[in-house]
Amino acid sequence: MKKRIKRILLYFGLGIFLLLAWIGYNTSHVWRDYLGGPPVRFLENREIAVGLYPRGAPVAAILTNDDFSAASDLEPVENLRRLLEELEVRATFFVIPNHLGRYPLTAGSEAVEMLEKLRRDGHEIAQHGYAHFSEKNRGSSVRMGAEMHFLSEEEQYRIIRKGREILTGLGFPPQGHRSPCFSGNRRTFRALDRLGFLYGSDLDLPPTTPETLLLPAYRRRLMYPYRPDGLDLIQVTSQTDPTVRRRKALKVFHRYRDRGGVFAFLTHLPQIGEPRNLRRLERFVNHLREEGAWFCTMAELAEWWTAREAADFRTEPEGETLVIHCDNSTPYPLRDLEIVIRDPGPRRYRLLDRSGEVLGEGEIPESRSLLVDI
Ligand SMILES: [Zn+2]
Numbered sequence: 001m002k003k004r005i006k007r008i009l010l011y012f013g014l015g016i017f018l019l020l021a022w023i024g025y026n027t028s029h030v031w032r033d034y035l036g037g038p039p040v041r042f043l044e045n046r047e048i049a050v051g052l053y054p055r056g057a058p059v060a061a062i063l064t065n066d067d068f069s070a071a072s073d074l075e076p077v078e079n080l081r082r083l084l085e086e087l088e089v090r091a092t093f094f095v096i097p098n099h100l101g102r103y104p105l106t107a108g109s110e111a112v113e114m115l116e117k118l119r120r121d122g123h124e125i126a127q128h129g130y131a132h133f134s135e136k137n138r139g140s141s142v143r144m145g146a147e148m149h150f151l152s153e154e155e156q157y158r159i160i161r162k163g164r165e166i167l168t169g170l171g172f173p174p175q176g177h178r179s180p181c182f183s184g185n186r187r188t189f190r191a192l193d194r195l196g197f198l199y200g201s202d203l204d205l206p207p208t209t210p211e212t213l214l215l216p217a218y219r220r221r222l223m224y225p226y227r228p229d230g231l232d233l234i235q236v237t238s239q240t241d242p243t244v245r246r247r248k249a250l251k252v253f254h255r256y257r258d259r260g261g262v263f264a265f266l267t268h269l270p271q272i273g274e275p276r277n278l279r280r281l282e283r284f285v286n287h288l289r290e291e292g293a294w295f296c297t298m299a300e301l302a303e304w305w306t307a308r309e310a311a312d313f314r315t316e317p318e319g320e321t322l323v324i325h326c327d328n329s330t331p332y333p334l335r336d337l338e339i340v341i342r343d344p345g346p347r348r349y350r351l352l353d354r355s356g357e358v359l360g361e362g363e364i365p366e367s368r369s370l371l372v373d374i
Contacts, residue, residue, distance in 0.1 A: 051338035057294035069099035076273020146183035223261030
């Protein structure tokens, strides 16, 4: 009898162990980020520490806006544009190329004039699906707007390409894509990668699958951009709308700031154009600024991150001089990258690029901090 109980306990323990190992394995890239910090090749060694973002900013912030289309009321857009101009913040607008399949953006229209105005202000125009609507969702519990939900990879490839052709034809070739109602999935990633998109930006990814069922908040914990399934495509997950859920947005932002994450947050048209929401947005942006966030567009972030994750550094003391070899092997420059010299020994520095060319040299300033372009 005793033996039987012992055996049952043993199997039970083994079962629990295997379950935990399974969860650990499937969520590895989340806890790896928490334990190991940002997944970049070089962060620091004994002599130097290299900033994650320009000018050593502790966190990146991206203001995103969804749902601009040919059917949009332009007044709220103009209200938002004016506020952003005042705040000197550049945002990323995810635009619907052919809303409901009935409202294509067309050359010379007022909507396209507005897009041109936004771009002149420095904002990024990116793609938001094709029609923000799918007939396949009818009769299911999935929202009609969740365009990608039931579509195969080929179907997604075709409609995303069609949407991109519209935007490109109007002079706005998109580098990034966000799925309507965050209906993106692994098939979307592969379609975007095949189409050569630089980045995808979704909220609920990776989706809750049987593998992640036991950690429902799992997907919200991805604080660094990642490349799903070994693709070239970079994914930047996005967070809640601070004009709707300010406290939650702030809480998440602080968590990201403490670990040097990328905080992309949502706003939607037309609601964001209401005076009350504009005031909330202003307050939120100012708060992030006070905490030293680097505001950028998502394409800028995707380029920066691509270069930053691969950049490598090597230090070599040479008498009183610290020689720093900087290697950025990507086509994207790292401007205003901060290098902090931790070693109190050397008085001078010399920076070399990957071909051995001198990027800069001189006395190490009292702040021990250098800003370089590599
Ligand atoms: Zn949308």
